[in-house]
Amino acid sequence: MPVNIPKDLPARALLEKENIFIMDDERATTQDIRPLNIIILNLMPDKQATEGHILRLLGNTPLQLNITFLKTATYQPKHTSQSHTENFYKTFDEIRHKKFDGLIITGAPIEHLQFEEVAYWEEMAKIMDWAEDNVTSTLHICWGAQAALYYHFKIDKFPLKEKCSGIFSHRIFNSDNIELLRGFDDEFIAPHSRYTNVSEEAINEHPDLTLLASSPEAGPFLMISKDGRHIMATGHLEYETDTLKQEYERDLDRGLTVRIPAHYFPDNNPDEQPLNYWRSHAHLLFSNWLNYYVYQATPYEWR
Known part of the structure; x- marks a missing residue:
């Protein structure tokens, strides 16, 4: 089933070219089903690219989704x-009176700042507070995951000596009765791109959190709150094949000293075209979240 997006959204043409199932309002209203309402707080600089990344994954499930994009x-x-x-985004004041079945909070390239130093942190806090009573489940990505760990669970991030960039292998933990991991291999690959990390020990010691996947090189990757309402992924399974390549070239153009993304380019050669080893698990993560933590958990009528 499709994602329901505005007819003129630029990402539409790209998704249709890739045979992703989408529809517009006119067609959606002819179907007598209750679609899921998903809101996406897009904090990434290139918002159109991120729209495509996420809609590509949301559009591969047997559910009809109404998508709302949220800006600060x-x-x-x-x-x-x-x-x-x-044209395509709402502000918090425009949607705060509504209920949503799912919320996605993306990453943002602002890890060098303390959370309270971020220009929109107070607004972020209001949105995260609002979501506690108005959203069934929230998927937090990269900086969004670190923000959730800090705000909801008092676990702060810490700086790394150098950027964590590349694709890394992760081992599954605590998989019993965790629907989010259904279909996952015992080890899987995921991209990371950040300058900070969080403590695996602090996560394991927190009574309200369960660590689901971690990497010896990149650290904790996937966590879930005991009530299933907060899922945090510190990496970027939604990234396209060449996203890390684009970020690496952007950093070089800015004169930054950065390493070649780890385990990414064939033979560690930036002139070679990278391959995608994480696509299937990206689809699994998003479809499992939508099915088990949104669709199966949300009421037909919000009260």
């Missing part, structure tokens, strides 16, 4: 046109 009112992005955000 306290910060205007520099890498996305104002006309795009005005």
Whole structure:
């Protein structure tokens, strides 16, 4: 079943070209089913690229989804046109009276800042508070995951000596009766791209958290709250094949000293085209979240 997105959203043409099942409002209203309402707080600089990354994964499930994109009112992005955000994004004040079945909070390249130093942190806190009573389950990605660990569970991030960038192998833990991991291999690959990390020991010691997957090189990757309402992924399973390549080249153009993304380019040669080893688990993560933590858990009528 499809994702229901605005007819003029630029990502639509790309998704249709890839044979992703989407529809617009006109077609959706002819189907007598209750679609899931998913809101995406997109904090990434290139919002259109991130829209494609996430919609590609949401569109591969047997559910009809109404998608709402959310932007911060306290910060205007520099890498996305104002006309795009005005046409396709809502502010918190515009949606705070509504109920949503699922919320996705993306990453943001601001790990060097303390959370309280982020320009829109107070707004983020209001959104996360609001979600406690108005959203069935939230999927937090990368910086969004670190923000959730800090805000909800008092686990802070810490800086790394150098950027963690590449694709890393992860081992599954605590998989018994965890629907989020259904279909996962005992080890799987996922991309990471960040300058900070969180303590695996602090996660394991927290009474309200369960560590589901971790990497010896990249650290904790996948965590879930005991009530299933918060899922945190510190990496980027939603990334496309060449996203890390684009970030690496961008960093070089900025004059930054960065290593070649680990385990990414064939023969560690940036001139070679990277291969995608994580696509199947990306689809599994999003479909399992939607099915078991949103669709199966959300009420037909919010009260």
